[in-house]
Amino acid sequence: MARAILERSPADQTEVLVAQSDAALTRFTHEVTNQNVAARGVEISVRAILDGQTGVASSNSVDDNDLRALVERAVAIARLAPKDPLQPPLPVGKTAPAPPNAYVDATAQASPERRAAICGALFDAAEHAECWCAGYASTSSSGYTVANSNGALASFDGTDAAVNVKMIGADSSGWAEAHATDVECIDARTIAARAVDKSLRSAAPHSVEPGAWSVILEPAAFGELLAYLAGHFSAQSYDEGSSFCSDGLERRYFGENVSIFDDYAHPLAPGMPFDFEGFPTQRLALVENGIVRNVVTDSYYAHKLEVENTGHALPAPNSYGPQPLHLVVAPGTASLDELIANTERGLLVTRFWYIRTVDQKQAIVTGMTRDGTFLIERGRIAGGVRNLRFNQSILEALRSCEFSSEPRRTAGYGFSTVVPAVKIEGFTFTSATEF
């Protein structure tokens, strides 16, 4: 289909992105399903470039006449667009093969009964613990093909399975998640046990005073926090001056133990080896031992900044600039249990909620704890605490921190990271809740 579209395009340069997906999700609450859904579809997007003028049109019809009309629409839009003198040629590169286990047929073929079985196991655990639960089990497959008239042609198939559950008691809750490309690697009973344990151990929570605390953020909490730093590593943000590192690369912004990568091939989160321009994605060191080494680029920003294209383009049209979609943080040497044991007084955070940027350049963010926040006293979990709001610069947090030795994949809407737990000194909580 992509080749046929390229052949019939009269544009100087043409790019075709074909994206297809089949995604199913069984969501539940109070031990009944409340969103039990599946959707399959395809989207064809055409980017036409005529002498620096660009137009993009997309459709979900694979009818031959509609595809012909789609190309004509993209070209017609391009003819009306002002020229962009910086528009580079569409890129071509030799893409790497997909990482192992990116696509698992058992996940792609998972039935509603398979998802129901996962949910049923969670229901049983909730009833046994005298909790109620809410969450989901999902399975999906997706495929991407990118081709352009300069010769690029790349295809990728991937799968994803996930479980997410919150166990809710009278005055507490606990939460756990799992993500894998293979649905057979999802162990519902283990996930349920983890969430139940958190819910039970945080029962009858006490209030603690806001202020500067030693905190240990479990991977879900740290991963979501880190997601708010991702955009700073975009060449667009760097170039426009809104990134913390706009003042220059090759400078130390973090502690010496902090190394952050963008790695689509990490075994815990194998992904697409090329970007949405079909250009090979580099496995890139963004931060090495506290020093910012690189920002990610696409063909446009590589051309504009006269640097290498790292293959991090988003689908056209893209006003967000290139983005790192696979952040990975290098682990430390101590286990999570050892981090806890080495904490005289602090807080253990399972998960954050509703993080938002307060100050762009200083990377100050605010957000709430939820679903399992614990007081640590003399190296032991002393009990649950009521939730707290934080206001914290991510830069400052990562100047003095210690990572656990156990990286885990964590994901939410708009981010997927592989991170360990992290212990941070002087993490600033500014207010508390009554629950």
Place this chain on the structure above:
Amino acid sequence: MSEKSAARILDVGVTRGAEYVDVRFESARSERIEVRNGVVAALADAVSTGYGVRALVDGAWGFAASDDHSDAGLVAAAERACAIARAGASIARRRVGNPPPVPYVGEYATPVLREPSSVPLGERVALLLDAERRLRAGAQIAVGRAWIDLWDSRKTLYGSNGTRITQRIVQSGCGVQAMAVDAGDAQTRTYPGDIGLYQSGGWEIIEKAALCDNAQRIGEEAVGLLRAPQCPSGTLDVVLGGSQVSLQIHESCGHPAELDRVMGWEANFSGTSFLEVDQLDRLQYGSPLVTIVIDNTMSLGMATCGYDDEGTKSGLSDIVRDGILVGYEMSNDTAREIGRESNACVRAQSWSFAPMIRMCNLNLLPGDVPFENIFDDVRDGIYMESNRSWSIDDRRLNFQFGCEIGWEIKNGKRGRMLKNPTYAGMTPRFWNSCDAIADARSWFAWGTPHCGKGEPMQVGRTTQAAAPARFRNVTVGVGYDE
């Protein structure tokens, strides 16, 4: 979709054991134009056509969406919806799904004064290039943006109970934004409001926004913020501009009043709610000045339609009356749980998503204070406009919001500009501190095009009409108060 195709789906569903089936066919066209730093960063036109089948089997819902319009595709989607529902029923501890109580037959179309398609594309692009150019008030402007979004959706809902509803929904939006940068600081200003002007209607919405008339001021304010003093930290009176009041309603009333949240249907993700059912008709949510209503029939509302995506007819209902919690945003199933009837608050993002409770047009009724008098008896306070940062806990109590710009209020007069204004509080305490709402002349239908909820995440379009309002003894300057 022809009636024949719909009939085929409904027939297959019923044959496979569904006690109720509906199919919503939708064809949606969207256009996005964005100018960024003098370059057209987006000029895109998307068309998406498909259908979603909802089947009720043994008291459990199943939903399957497809863009395969062949007979085999129609049959497969109907069978898949039934299979999903049956799998859900097999593990459910109780029945929650019920067929809609009443079938409706009807039509609705958004009133459009000027069809967006009648405006040449070149004219649309030229408008944005001009507006973006006017943002450049100084060398510190690092990013100028101007954008237009146009949506035109045609959908028909067929139900096995005889429901047949055809609607055309047209929504339009636009805005400009400037980001000024210097060493160590980046400041942003946006117009109109904090995300642009988004309303139902055609090109007349874009014309009303008057982007070019306001762009230079917005650029100047962004540059001015770099030099402005920091908003102080402490407890002060606060006056919020209309778009920020709109955001405050959205986050601290709109979401917690969704009955599915109240009942725990969003517990693992969006969260639950402090507006529990035993508080209905009792909770003093806000001061007696605070009345918040659902109006899905209002002109210009982003959620305005004839019928929701379950087929319930749009209408008006109260959420907060004279400060007391009196209602919720409801679907058929959730309303039944508390002995009420749906107030048509169910929407789906597109054909590929299952309908669920979404915040609709949820408006704070205007007060009686002329805006020019709302600062009069503020001795020491801050006036804040245009949201920049918003965060609230998963029960919707503890919030912290930041705005793009603020001004000092001293002895009833608006004074110097302040940067990084933030405020925080607990929802009922905050709304009970409201002692003035500006009158109807300042009341405006502020629309939001991207409200997120549900799993899979759905994006909803909603309006919270509001006027500026005054709040006493508010914690301000949070996040910058070391």
